[in-house]
Amino acid sequence: MLVGYARVSTEEQNLDRQIDALTKYGVDERNIYQEKITGTKRYREQLDKMIDELKANDIVIVADITRISRSTKDLLNIIEDIKSKGASIKSIKDTWLDTTADNPYNSFLLTVMAGLSQLERDLISQRTKEGLASAKARGREGGRPNKRNDKFDIVKLMCKEGYKIKDIIQQTGLSRSTVYRILKDLEGN
Incomplete structure (x- = not known):
């Protein structure tokens, strides 16, 4: 078969x-x-x-x-x-x-x-690592853009104005866990 x-x-x-x-x-x-x-x-x-x-x-x-x-x-x-x-x-x-x-x-x-x-496969992996190291040496970071950095100030402002978590999520398009991570970062500052 x-x-x-x-x-x-x-x-x-x-x-x-x-x-x-x-x-x-x-x-x-x-x-x-x-x-x-x-x-x-x-x-x-x-x-x-x-x-x-x-x-x-x-x-x-x-x-x-x-x-x-x-x-x-x-x-x-x-x-x-x-x-x-x-x-x-x-x-x-x-x-x-x-x-x-x-x-x-x-x-x-x-x-x-x-x-x-x-x-x-090993050569592809090696070239990828070399390319990432080269880009990092030039000040470029690889990977997915960090939404937290882009929306940090917006979440901070909305919290100060008394918005509820669900409203912040709806307005920013961030996930609940991302919003809570931002709030945790704010508490640390």
């Missing part, structure tokens, strides 16, 4: 592209395990459930290697877990990831290509 696994890293991302690729490949949509969690975490509920439920001769289909794992060690462990169930794994995009045939070249290619994927 064909079993699919689809994963995206965040709740905001969409699984449709992967599900379309898996169903086009022949995986019944009812047999696709889906989750929204980073691939760097080893414990993934749906991945673990899929592996537990695998039967001999099942074939796990993934859209591409990065959906199943983001590190070489993790990938090799997952593949070993799948093989221990008597099942195999195939990637639609990365055709070298195919353990359905007992071919020593498949194992070799798997190890080399997984290592290259890990190298690519």
